[in-house]
Amino acid sequence: MLTALSIRDVVLIEALDLDFGFGLGVLTGETGAGKSILLDALGLALGGRGDSGLVRHGAAQAVVTATFEPPVPGSRLATILDDAGVEIEPGEPLFVRRLVKADGGSRGFVNDQPASAALLREMAPFLVEVHGQHDDRGLLNPRGHRALLDSFARIDTGAAATAWRTWRAAEAELDAARAEIETAARDREWLEHAVAELTKLAPEPGEEEALADKRRTMQRSEKIAGELAAIDEYLEGSDGGLARLRQAARVLERVAEDHPALGDALAAVDRAVIEASVAEERLAEARLSLAYDPRALEDDEARLFELRGMARKHRVQPDDLAALADDLRGRLERLETGEGGIAKLEKRALSARTAYDSAAAALSKQRHAAAQRLDAAVKGELAPLKLDAARFRTVVVALEESGWSGAGKDRVEFEIATNPGAPFAPLVKIASGGELSRFILALKVALAEEGGAATMVFDEIDRGVGGAVASAIGERLHRLATRTQLLVVTHSPQVAARGAAHLLIAKSHDGTVTRTGVRALSDAERREEIARMLSGATITNEARAQAERLLETA
Numbered sequence: 060m061l062t063a064l065s066i067r068d069v070v071l072i073e074a075l076d077l078d079f080g081f082g083l084g085v086l087t088g089e090t091g092a093g094k095s096i097l098l099d100a101l102g103l104a105l106g107g108r109g110d111s112g113l114v115r116h117g118a119a120q121a122v123v124t125a126t127f128e129p130p131v132p133g134s135r136l137a138t139i140l141d142d143a144g145v146e147i148e149p150g151e152p153l154f155v156r157r158l159v160k161a162d163g164g165s166r167g168f169v170n171d172q173p174a175s176a177a178l179l180r181e182m183a184p185f186l187v188e189v190h191g192q193h194d195d196r197g198l199l200n201p202r203g204h205r206a207l208l209d210s211f212a213r214i215d216t217g218a219a220a221t222a223w224r225t226w227r228a229a230e231a232e233l234d235a236a237r238a239e240i241e242t243a244a245r246d247r248e249w250l251e252h253a254v255a256e257l258t259k260l261a262p263e264p265g266e267e268e269a270l271a272d273k274r275r276t277m278q279r280s281e282k283i284a285g286e287l288a289a290i291d292e293y294l295e296g297s298d299g300g301l302a303r304l305r306q307a308a309r310v311l312e313r314v315a316e317d318h319p320a321l322g323d324a325l326a327a328v329d330r331a332v333i334e335a336s337v338a339e340e341r342l343a344e345a346r347l348s349l350a351y352d353p354r355a356l357e358d359d360e361a362r363l364f365e366l367r368g369m370a371r372k373h374r375v376q377p378d379d380l381a382a383l384a385d386d387l388r389g390r391l392e393r394l395e396t397g398e399g400g401i402a403k404l405e406k407r408a409l410s411a412r413t414a415y416d417s418a419a420a421a422l423s424k425q426r427h428a429a430a431q432r433l434d435a436a437v438k439g440e441l442a443p444l445k446l447d448a449a450r451f452r453t454v455v456v457a458l459e460e461s462g463w464s465g466a467g468k469d470r471v472e473f474e475i476a477t478n479p480g481a482p483f484a485p486l487v488k489i490a491s492g493g494e495l496s497r498f499i500l501a502l503k504v505a506l507a508e509e510g511g512a513a514t515m516v517f518d519e520i521d522r523g524v525g526g527a528v529a530s531a532i533g534e535r536l537h538r539l540a541t542r543t544q545l546l547v548v549t550h551s552p553q554v555a556a557r558g559a560a561h562l563l564i565a566k567s568h569d570g571t572v573t574r575t576g577v578r579a580l581s582d583a584e585r586r587e588e589i590a591r592m593l594s595g596a597t598i599t600n601e602a603r604a605q606a607e608r609l610l611e612t613a
Contacts, residue, residue, distance in 0.1 A: 068118035083540035085558030093575030106179030109165030205471035212429030220465030226411035257384035267377035440501035443531035496520035521551035529553035556609035
């Protein structure tokens with residue numbers, strides 16, 4: 060709901076701050092006072108064209124700020140703001156501000172965060188509905204008529220939406236399977252060859268790394284084999300170091316008792332023999348572990364090169380060859396058993412299609428019945444609004460399959476014929492602004508709470524009517540305003556008397572500058588304004604008395 064509107068330097072408005080409440084608010088004033096400026100300013104804040112001509116003469120920029128109640132969590136408006144990255148604290152009012160510079164260019168803000176005009180326009184239908192002869196949104200937009208009819212009849216589209224998603228998913232799975240089989244059929248020969256080749260190779264995950272490590276080890280063994288042989292020659296053999304140490308130990312054993320130093324020498328030689336023996340054992344272990352079969356090296360190298368070559372051929376890593384083999388084998392198996400699988404998927408898709416057809420048919424039946432009820436409800440509102448000759452109908456027609464959705468198979472559009480014998484036409488093609496506004500009012504009253512923003516604005520809905528018709532308009536506006544915030548620009552005293560709040564739009568001139576101002580009227584001032592609307596320039600006592608009666612009966 061709109062709670063406040065601040066306007067700075069817009070056309071003839073220098074500075075204006077207005078507060079709004081729930082219910083019916085009426086805006087009156089003499090012709091040319093600037094009522095359209097007020098609506099233009101509100102439209103600017105909601106993403107309207109940022110024309111530099113709106114900037115008051117001599118000012119650098121025009122600024123309009125509209126304040127609304129906090130968005131309801133989870134609502135469409137809250138989702139739009141969230142998707143746009145606009146952060147709104149829970150319970151915080153929504154401030155929508157638009158700035159237009161005199162030299163061109165405009166900027167928008169939502170709660171002081173930059174916002175494009177496109178975002179403001181996307182938000183607008185969920186904030187304010189403006190109904191007038193140039194309105195092209197709200198009830199005039201056929202795209203929203205189906206949702207309005209569903210809301211009017213409390214039609215639940217959940218079952219159809221679920222059936223739609225199930226059917227489309229089944230069709231997508233069937234299409235994917237058919238495409239895969241078609242592709243696989245074209246590639247059957249290649250698949251069979253690739254599967255046979257990979258099956259023969261039988262690659263295993265990690266095999267390439269294991270073979271590479273083994274190959275490196277054997278190549279190293281080959282390199283150090285000669286060095287181990289030389290070491291053996293130095294340690295063993297008739298002239299090896301170990302044999303000579305043992306000979307030296309036997310000689311020292313015979314003379315060690317002749318001198319202490321010889322005993323120490325014998326102990327040292329014995330230790331050397333022991334250490335050399337350990338070295339000999341370790342060399343034997345190393346020789347055994349590093350032993351390799353040249354044929355095995357050749358076989359491992361051949362296997363490694365084969366794995367790497369196959370990986371290059373299929374443009375995968377060697378470790379992925381096993382998974383590739385499984386995938387290609389699966390594709391070949393699906394190709395061979397594909398007809399049976401396709402038949403199952405076709406049966407599933409047909410069953411899902413049948414369920415959707417049934418759910419959509421139920422929706423259509425409900426909509427046709429609801430259309431008759433809505434037509435009757437609107438018809439009952441037309442005569443009091445001096446639209447006796449007008450006819451209204453809700454058209455429910457079947458869409459082509461390309462237009463089907465989770466909301467069913469129907470297109471809904473509201474149509475009217477304004478004169479006897481005239482053909483029905485869409486609402487948007489009505490020529491008369493006054494008729495259009497009254498017709499929208501009739502439809503709004505029939506729809507009651509459904510399909511509207513929290514704030515509705517009717518621009519001169521009473522144009523060209525008076526007396527009983529104006530009273531009927533006022534009564535219906537009053538009834539509608541019990542459910543929402545309603546702002547009405549009016550020339551009718553019968554409508555003005557129904558308002559819970561009354562704003563007067565007036566133009567003033569100080570000899571140099573012309574300004575438009577708006578102020579809330581007290582009860583006494585309201586009576587005077589309604590009397591002026593009744594009598595014209597000269598307010599008579601009879602007009603005041605009649606104004607009093609209108610206020611008392613409102």
